[in-house]
Amino acid sequence: xxxDFWLDWKDRRWWVTLTPILLxxxxxxxxxxxxxxxxxxxxxxxxxxxxxFGQWMNRIFNFYMWAWFPVNFTxxxxxxxxxxxxxxxxxxxxxxxxxxxxxxxxxxxxxYPANWTxxxxxxxxxxxxxxxxxxxxxxxxxxYVRSATPEYIRIVERGTLRTFGRDVTPVSSFFAGx
Numbered sequence: 001x002x003x004d005f006w007l008d009w010k011d012r013r014w015w016v017t018l019t020p021i022l023l024x025x026x027x028x029x030x031x032x033x034x035x036x037x038x039x040x041x042x043x044x045x046x047x048x049x050x051x052x053f054g055q056w057m058n059r060i061f062n063f064y065m066w067a068w069f070p071v072n073f074t075x076x077x078x079x080x081x082x083x084x085x086x087x088x089x090x091x092x093x094x095x096x097x098x099x100x101x102x103x104x105x106x107x108x109x110x111x112y113p114a115n116w117t118x119x120x121x122x123x124x125x126x127x128x129x130x131x132x133x134x135x136x137x138x139x140x141x142x143x144y145v146r147s148a149t150p151e152y153i154r155i156v157e158r159g160t161l162r163t164f165g166r167d168v169t170p171v172s173s174f175f176a177g178x
Contacts, residue, residue: 005063007073007122008141010115016172019077020108026051027083031090031099041091048083052076072122073140081114082107108176112169 004010004019031043055076063074089103090096122137134142 004077005074006141007075008137010077010119010137013168013172015077016108016112016169017176020079020082020111020173020176023048023051023079024104024107027079027086028100031086032096035090041087044083044086044090045080048079052078052080069144070140073144075118077111078114078118079111082110085110105177109173111176112173 004015009015027044027047030047031041034040034043034046059071059074059076063069064071085106086099086103089106090099093099093102122140123135125133126136126139127133128139
């Protein structure tokens with residue numbers, strides 16, 4: 001969905017929660033088919049690799065070549081380590097129940113750490129010449145104006161989830177796995 005399209009929407013609460021929940025259905029179905037019919041524990045990885053390839057083609061042809069958005073502004077979330085963990089869990093246990101319990105939890109808990117390496121530079125602080133201090137992702141969101149951008153995205157970091165402490169990402173990841 002839109003939470004995975006735009007770089008300035010990849011926040012520590014909703015992107016970490018929604019993306020793993022919404023993306024586990026097709027890899028799980030492909031994993032079931034490949035395990036039952038061929039006894040190959042590569043279903044989730046195969047599905048995520050083809051999905052990731054399709055997402056990159058969408059981002060390059062539609063967003064970059066057609067609308068001229070920078071490629072790193074619409075980079076998709078990386079799910080390959082999560083899919084490998086899901087397949088390894090099925091291979092080691094051979095049980096759908098344990099794969100659903102432990103593999104599903106690992107699917108969501110590995111999502112944000114897998115994306116740290118390419119997402120971290122966009123969370124660096126930047127002092128805009130007009131005065132405000134913001135992250136590079138917020139600056140990109142302000143400079144490249146898109147239609148239908150909800151304004152609540154700018155204040156998404158405020159809310160009741162802060163009562164769990166400063167770091168909301170582990171709580172969001174655990175909720176996605178649950």
